[in-house]
Amino acid sequence: MAAAGRQRLDKWLFFTRVVKSRSLAAKLAVSGRVRINRDKASQASDLVKPGDVLTITLERRILVWKVLDTGTRRGPAPEARTLYEDLSPAPSQAEIPDAQAPLREAGSGRPTKKERRITNRLLGRE
Template sequence: MTETVSSGGLSESGQRLDKWLWFARVTKSRTVASAAVIGGKIKVNRETVTKASHPIKPGDVITSRISKNIRVLRVVAPGTRRGPAPEARLLYEDMSPPVLPRSEAAPSSAWAERAPGSGRPTKRERRKIDAFNDEG
């Protein structure tokens, strides 16, 4: 049995997973998509996939742990090219749970809250941290 493969990575049994992730703009490149699949960060129909060439078809559910958030996507159509983002959104149905804002997700004291990547604490914040730690 021979498979016919077209230029978009489509075959009779489906499309390559790494190509679909790239077409759907889940990853920035096919190399990143392939590395994510090999690294175990992608599941297809609740099963971990280890080959970037794993075939997917419409109706498959893909769970992605590439970024900080977990995305659950149902494949609606195979991709034919990597187009603009509105075109890429037509390839999947997003079934991910809504992301809670930081204020609702983990309430904390106002002075100790720092945005990720905001740098080192100021001198004033460092004094407050030291005072807080010395109380206990």
């Protein structure tokens, strides 16, 4: 049985809503994408305790979370946020996508609606 104040890594990841299911949490832990205090987690059964720092590598982001408490159930998101403290660095400007559409040079690619209307007027297709 687990020691008091400790919890299996896969259960903790599931309770904090990092992944959707406990089996996905186990796969994440076994794949080596979770570190506990800078050491790679080798098994889903590795134990975490309050005070541990987890580095979790997901598809497009890296989470650095400090364990504050072990969970008893997978509750709503506000309850899950009480189990950890987010220490992740703020995203840099390079990671934030630009909201403006890229500019294209005139005459390259398909014509815009405005350009198509002008062409139709010139050709007398209106």
